[in-house]
Amino acid sequence: MRNLLEFLGKHNHWFLFVLFEIIGLVWLFRGHTYQGSMWFSSANVVAGKLYEWDSKVTAYFSLGDINEQLTARNVYLESQVKVLSDRLEQTSADSTLLAQVKAQSLEGYRLIPAKVISNTISEKDNLITIDKGEADGVKKDMGVVSGHGVVGIVYLASAHYAVIIPVLNRQSNISCTIKDRGYFGYLHWDGGYTDMAYVDDVPRHARFRKGDYVVTSGYSEVFPAGIMVGQVKYVFNSADGLSFRLKVKLATDFGKLRDVCVVDNTELSERMQLLNAAKDSILLKQKD
Structure with a gap:
């Protein structure tokens, strides 16, 4: 101090x-x-x-915190871009598929686009599962097509999924006709090659040649007429010799099948039911 x-x-x-x-x-x-x-x-x-x-x-x-915020924001924006890109890609794919399918004599029909989520091609009785079901309007016995041709018929449908019996199934039986020739038969698959099937019961008097196209006949409640099935590659006699058997190269590549459309056959079914009712009525009158 x-x-x-x-x-x-x-x-x-x-x-x-x-x-x-x-x-x-x-x-x-x-x-x-x-x-x-x-x-x-x-x-x-x-x-x-x-x-x-x-x-x-x-x-x-504070740069560290800002960088973390920017990184998180970038991750979020990238995820949003991915979502929008996927939606745009899916919309574009659906539009392309619908355009391809409508070109196959399906203009005017309601088409339900779907994704294949399960598909077998190596079994004797193959099955396909799609991601659309009854909630989307899919019902049993509706036809299924790709951008190239016939795929199969809906066998079972739940609320959000459906199982398809494809052409590559021994239980499949689709009425077909030789395009621009008028002769018809039934499409079957006997196993083996996944790009080949057979059209049986083509009458002996039928006139056609290799390279002719086979399309749906429209004689059932499943498919309208004119949907592509495949192309005639070989001609055989049936086992009884009373008809021809055609070996057909299928238009649909089942090994690469990703996008399909279910054909709403409500109107077609109504027309077929009316036609069948008319036939039954005529038969009853003939009996009287």
């Missing part, structure tokens, strides 16, 4: 000078507007610089 008092006593003139300077400055800035405004302006500039430096330092040390 003694040393402190000696120090203050020795340098008291400097402390008095600083005190008088402070009093003078306060009197000057309070009593004179111009000097006061200059002081506060200078002080504001200095304070502004200090705040600017503080802001930059704070921003620098």
Whole structure:
């Protein structure tokens, strides 16, 4: 304490000078507007610089958090882009498929696009599962087609899925005709090659040649007429010699099957039921 008092006593003139300077400055800035405004302006500039430096330092040390936020945002945006891209791709694929299918004599029919989620081709009785069911309008016995031709017939349908009996199933039996010839038969698959099937019961008097196209006949409630089935590659005699058996290269590549359309056959079924009722009525009148 003694040393402190000696120090203050020795340098008291400097402390008095600083005190008088402070009093003078306060009197000057309070009593004179111009000097006061200059002081506060200078002080504001200095304070502004200090705040600017503080802001930059704070921003620098906050870069880690900002980068994390930007990364999370980028991940979210990328996921949204992927979702939108997938939707656009699916919409484009559906539009292309619908255009291809409608070109196969299906203009005017309601078509239900679907994805193949399960498909076998190596069994004797293959099955296909699609991702659409009764909630989408799919019903038992509706026809199923691809962008190239016939696929099969709906066998079972739940709310959101359906099982198809494809051409590559020994239980499949589809009425067909030789395009522009008028002769018809029934499409069967005996196993073996997945790109070949047979049309049986073609009459002996039928006139056709290799390379002719086979299409659906429209003689059932399942498929309208004119949907592509395949192309005649070989001609055989039936076992009893009373008809021809045609070996047909299938238009649909079942090994690459991904997108299909279910054909809403409600109107076709109604027409066939009316036709059958008319036939039954005629038969009854003939019996009378």
